[in-house]
Amino acid sequence: MSDDKHSLMIILALAGAEPLAERLARTLRAESGAVAYRDFPDEESYVRIECDVASRDVVIVGSLDHPNDKLLPLVFLADAARDLGARRVGLVAPYLAYMRQDTRFHPGEAITSRSFASILSAHVDWLVTVDPHLHRFASLQDVYSIPATALHASAELGRWIGENVSSPLIIGPDEESRQWVDGIAATAGAPSTVLSKVRRGDADVVESIPNLEGHRSRTPVLVDDIISTGETMIAAIRHLREQGAREPVCVAVHAVFAGAAERAIKAAGASRIVTANTIVHSSNAIDLVPLFADAIQNPSGVRRLGGRGSAGATGG
Numbered sequence: 001m002s003d004d005k006h007s008l009m010i011i012l013a014l015a016g017a018e019p020l021a022e023r024l025a026r027t028l029r030a031e032s033g034a035v036a037y038r039d040f041p042d043e044e045s046y047v048r049i050e051c052d053v054a055s056r057d058v059v060i061v062g063s064l065d066h067p068n069d070k071l072l073p074l075v076f077l078a079d080a081a082r083d084l085g086a087r088r089v090g091l092v093a094p095y096l097a098y099m100r101q102d103t104r105f106h107p108g109e110a111i112t113s114r115s116f117a118s119i120l121s122a123h124v125d126w127l128v129t130v131d132p133h134l135h136r137f138a139s140l141q142d143v144y145s146i147p148a149t150a151l152h153a154s155a156e157l158g159r160w161i162g163e164n165v166s167s168p169l170i171i172g173p174d175e176e177s178r179q180w181v182d183g184i185a186a187t188a189g190a191p192s193t194v195l196s197k198v199r200r201g202d203a204d205v206v207e208s209i210p211n212l213e214g215h216r217s218r219t220p221v222l223v224d225d226i227i228s229t230g231e232t233m234i235a236a237i238r239h240l241r242e243q244g245a246r247e248p249v250c251v252a253v254h255a256v257f258a259g260a261a262e263r264a265i266k267a268a269g270a271s272r273i274v275t276a277n278t279i280v281h282s283s284n285a286i287d288l289v290p291l292f293a294d295a296i297q298n299p300s301g302v303r304r305l306g307g308r309g310s311a312g313a314t315g316g
């Protein structure tokens, strides 16, 4: 990107994403603009852009975990930027919410992936995210009507594992993760295997017994795109421990950690939990800011992800 384009770009943070937005702005040598957020006494949202965005390329930065609280301020911010004359308004959402309800699992259910995508597509001009949960949709373009780029953090995960875990065995939680897991294992220079998973409810997951033959001296590293309730990790840890494996390291991209998930994973026997910095959490150890910067600077050269796995029949 030329210096001219850099001077046109201005980064605005969603509430809570200011440190990430500032680091991204520094990496891109772009301006970081101020935005004021607050709630009125009746809980309506107030948003004010406190910088000049006229004729600028606005990049809004912020993860969409806890999406119900964040969506309206995001819509108000994007619309305000457009009203104030921004050339284009893009969104870097390191974690993209509402990707798992991608079909009608039971009669009458809302397919929230589609609704959420159509709202975002109506308010921003482009979207960049990381490892969105693509199961039944082959790509983001199946639901987003704007240019939507899915970056892949597997190289960063693999590098962290290679540098921080001695003699790792990379283990994926389900068949759909095989290709993703193989990529992480290749970067980490380690062997890999996958379990097979059946989810019987939101917090009820059954994992198959892993084949550890030939790998017993290795450190198991469970990798997943999301840790939400933690049930997937917990079921896998239990099986590994029953098989006499060492305490595993749990590595994930998105630290959603619903409820007491983190505590429960540790109680199940994880030696360490490590995540990428797509959602701010104490387990963040894998920095993806260079990945976001690269995607913005080289929009045609970014590492794209078609889907963590192929279309499957199980829920996320």
Ligand code: R5P
Pocket (backbone or CB within 6 Å): 173, 202, 205, 224, 225, 226, 227, 228, 229, 230, 231, 232, 233, 315, 316
């Ligand atoms: C499912 O297919 C995903 O890759 C994750 O395994 C899942 O979303 C993790 O959710 P939880 O922590 O609730 O088991």
